[in-house]
Structure formats: structure tokens, C-alpha cells
Amino acid sequence: MTEEKKKRNLKPLWILLAFATLFIITFLPTPPDLPVAGQRALAILAFAVILWVTEAVSYPVSAAMIIAIVALSLGTSPSLDDPEKVMGTKGALKYALAGFSSPAVALVAGALFLAAAMQATNLHKRLALFILSKVGAKTGAIVFGAILVSIILAFFVPSATARAGAVVPILLGMVAAFGLPHNSRLGALLVITAVQAISIWNVGIKTAAAQNMVAIDFIEKQLGESVAWGDWFLYAAPWSILMSVILYFIMVRLIKPETKVVEGGMDVVKENLKSLGPIRPEEIRLIVISVLLLIFWSTESRLHPFDTTTITLVAVAILLTPKIGIFDWKTVEKLIPWGTIIVFAVGIALGLILLDTSGAQWLSDKVFGALGLDSMPLLATIALLALFNILIHLGFASATSLASALIPIVLVLATTLQGDFNPVGFVLIQQFVISFGFLLPVNAPQNMLAYGTGAFSVKDFFKAGLPLTIAGYLLILLFSATYWQWIGLL
Numbered sequence: 001m002t003e004e005k006k007k008r009n010l011k012p013l014w015i016l017l018a019f020a021t022l023f024i025i026t027f028l029p030t031p032p033d034l035p036v037a038g039q040r041a042l043a044i045l046a047f048a049v050i051l052w053v054t055e056a057v058s059y060p061v062s063a064a065m066i067i068a069i070v071a072l073s074l075g076t077s078p079s080l081d082d083p084e085k086v087m088g089t090k091g092a093l094k095y096a097l098a099g100f101s102s103p104a105v106a107l108v109a110g111a112l113f114l115a116a117a118m119q120a121t122n123l124h125k126r127l128a129l130f131i132l133s134k135v136g137a138k139t140g141a142i143v144f145g146a147i148l149v150s151i152i153l154a155f156f157v158p159s160a161t162a163r164a165g166a167v168v169p170i171l172l173g174m175v176a177a178f179g180l181p182h183n184s185r186l187g188a189l190l191v192i193t194a195v196q197a198i199s200i201w202n203v204g205i206k207t208a209a210a211q212n213m214v215a216i217d218f219i220e221k222q223l224g225e226s227v228a229w230g231d232w233f234l235y236a237a238p239w240s241i242l243m244s245v246i247l248y249f250i251m252v253r254l255i256k257p258e259t260k261v262v263e264g265g266m267d268v269v270k271e272n273l274k275s276l277g278p279i280r281p282e283e284i285r286l287i288v289i290s291v292l293l294l295i296f297w298s299t300e301s302r303l304h305p306f307d308t309t310t311i312t313l314v315a316v317a318i319l320l321t322p323k324i325g326i327f328d329w330k331t332v333e334k335l336i337p338w339g340t341i342i343v344f345a346v347g348i349a350l351g352l353i354l355l356d357t358s359g360a361q362w363l364s365d366k367v368f369g370a371l372g373l374d375s376m377p378l379l380a381t382i383a384l385l386a387l388f389n390i391l392i393h394l395g396f397a398s399a400t401s402l403a404s405a406l407i408p409i410v411l412v413l414a415t416t417l418q419g420d421f422n423p424v425g426f427v428l429i430q431q432f433v434i435s436f437g438f439l440l441p442v443n444a445p446q447n448m449l450a451y452g453t454g455a456f457s458v459k460d461f462f463k464a465g466l467p468l469t470i471a472g473y474l475l476i477l478l479f480s481a482t483y484w485q486w487i488g489l490l
Helices: 003-027 036-054 059-075 089-096 103-121 123-135 139-156 160-177 185-204 210-223 229-254 263-275 281-298 308-320 329-333 338-356 359-371 378-393 399-416 423-434 445-451 458-481
Strands: none
Touching (some): 003 059, 036 338, 059 089, 103 123, 103 210, 103 281, 103 338, 123 139, 123 160, 139 160, 160 445, 210 399, 229 423, 281 308, 308 329, 359 399, 378 399, 399 423
């Protein structure tokens, strides 16, 4: 029996475990310092985490289940405003559906439209091919090119999976041109490099990954502060730049390719670029829209009063406008993963429920209070929490889900810590660590997309990912002790 069949056969058991955990926590005696609604919110969180970690059902299906359970469970619990009254299912549904009104969800939806525009025009592929055609035929240069492509696409394609989908096939085409199988050492070197660079720049750019929007939304609602695109870039891009350099040296030393020069690979890249034909009007329009969007993102709160979400939605409206746009609705609706938007909205709703019902406060007090984090020096707290973050990510296939579960608890901890520091920065640093998807293929969708090509083994990925994770962790601590304090993030 294959591993896939074994996993599939266990799915009913995981679903039963999730429901059993939900009922057990729900009907345990309620602690005196926790509202009934808070206890039920924690029960729903446990249910969600089991489904997310085991992938017993798809993420959109888990989202639908969570909405129904929130409505029923919180709907029959005492009201937070008046414990003598029952909240009611209508009141509970407002909590369950609150995420759909979040600007962060609108931003993610807009980002998916932008990624779809890139797919529809193949502009991201043209850009990747153009860059790779300029780096040369030596394997070290191609590794550098793979990293550079991932960096540049991160500015314009706000979907890690879409970026991987653009770059990985091109790199495998270069491997094939040299007469090597896709699972050769060269194939493993190039593909792992590309997806690790994508994960690194999920940290560096606010709009590069959906999980960043989760943290921003929680910070805005809980702390009343927003983080502009340019501010995020100032905080995180230096870390990502250093990590990109480290990635290059780790990859060229750990995975030795069969050849040092990929002569035929450059021919394939140039042929593929030629096959795209001359640049088309819709591509030119998309370039103009993307560049203007980047300019408006980077100058948010400095040169104009428009927030990132509003700017992105204006761009989406232009993309859909006849004559000046890129595509029509019939085209785009087939390219958008609508389930992603639902999952994202429900994840935000669950986090807000945890915060509003004091479930996150209670869990933070019990877990982090027992560890004594609230009385430790700030750097030690960041170090321990980041390590916990990295370890717990091993069980999550979605950084968005991990952010939905963890960031509300980190937010509460940030408000209870002693000392003079910026709680927004404390939370953002942990959000940076949530984007660490370096260790296992299952830790990020872009990793799984690349793993599905058969270009590398889990052992190969872990071999490169372990030193990369250690380097990223140490850089987080170094930046926390120096740069982030100097610029006022901490």
C-alpha cells in the first residue's frame, strides 16, 4: 500500500479525532477565568488545527465546517455582553462571517486576480525567461538567476504558488536540454533553489504572501496600527537579501550538479522566449499596471493617502475594464482559486473570535505564562517563541492557517510582556518566522508544487532546508538585537 493510500485511509480517523476533541473541550468544566464562548472558541481552534495539520479534508471544506460549528457552538453559548442571555445563531454567524468584510481578504482576492492576469498573458513566464537568458550557462550563474527571478517576480506576482509555477518548468526544461533526467542533481539544485528563494521573499515583501495579510489584519484590529508596504520592505527586505546570499552558497556547496556548464539550457531558454512571440499589447498594459501598482504600494502613507487594498482593487477594476484591461470575467473566473479566499476569510474570523472571546488571552496566559516568557528579556522571548514557531510549522501545510492560529496568541503575549518595546514589531517578527517553509516539502504549497515534479527527494530538500532554517533563525535574532531596534521596529 502506498503512502498516499495510507494517508487517505486515515482521513476518517482524523475527522473523528477532530470532532472528539471539539466535543471534549466544549464540555469540559469551564475555568473561572474563561468565558464559555472563549472555551468554545478554543475547542473550535483545536478542531481546525487537527484538520489543517492532517489535511483530512481540503482547506475550503474545513472552512465550511468551521463556519457551521461557530454558528452552532457560539450561538448556544452565553452572550459576551450579557451572560444571562444566549448569543444566538445570528449573533454567532456575525463572528463566523466577519472575515469576509476584512480589507485583508479583499487584498488577497485582488492579489489572486493579479496572479491570474500574469497567467493569462504569460508575462511572468516571459520575465523569468528574459532574466535567465541573461545570466549565462554556468550552473552557478543559473542558480543565481533562479534566485533573481524569484526576487523580481515577488514584487509583481503576489502568489508564491504562481511564482513557482512560472519558474520551475523553465528550470526543468534547461535540465532536459542538457540530456539529464528531471530528478538529476542539477534538477534538484535548480528547483530547490527557486522554491526556497520564493519562501525567503514571502518574508521580504508584504504583498508576496497571503499569510502576511493575516498578521496585518490582526494587528490593525487589535493594536490599531497598520504597516505600510514600504515600512514592511524596510523591515524585512534586508533580512531576505542576506538570506538570498546565504541560500546561494548553501545550494552550490550542498548539491553538486553533474555539470558545471549547461550549454544547451540557454538555447532552450532563448527558444522558449522566442516562442512567446513579440510582446503583445495586453502584456504592455499589464506591465504598466503592475509598475504603477508597485509605485503606489511602495509610497503608501508617504506620497498618497490610499491603502494597499484600495490600490489593488482599483488595479483589478482596470484589469477587467474592456479595451484597457487584460481579460474578461469568463476568463478570470476559471483562473482564480476561489476556495483560497474562503479559507483566508474563515481563518481571520477564527482569529478574531479567539481575541474577542478572550480565548487567545487565556491560552497565552496558560502556555506562555507557564514558560515564564512574560518575564524574560525580550531577545530571549523572541528566540524561544521563534523556535516554537519553526517547530509547530512542521505540522502545517499552510502558513496562512498557521498565522490564523498563532498570531492572535502572539498578539496577546505582546501586550503582556514587560519592558519598553514596540508590540507591532514583536508580532511582525513572529510573522516573518511563520513564512519559514524551508524544512519539508509539505510546509508550503510552492514546495509541494515543485516536489510534484519529482525533481528532488524529501531528503534533498531537508538537507538544504536545515542549514537555511538555522541561518534564518540566527539572522532573526541578530536583527532583533541590532537593526530592528535601530530603525524602531522593536
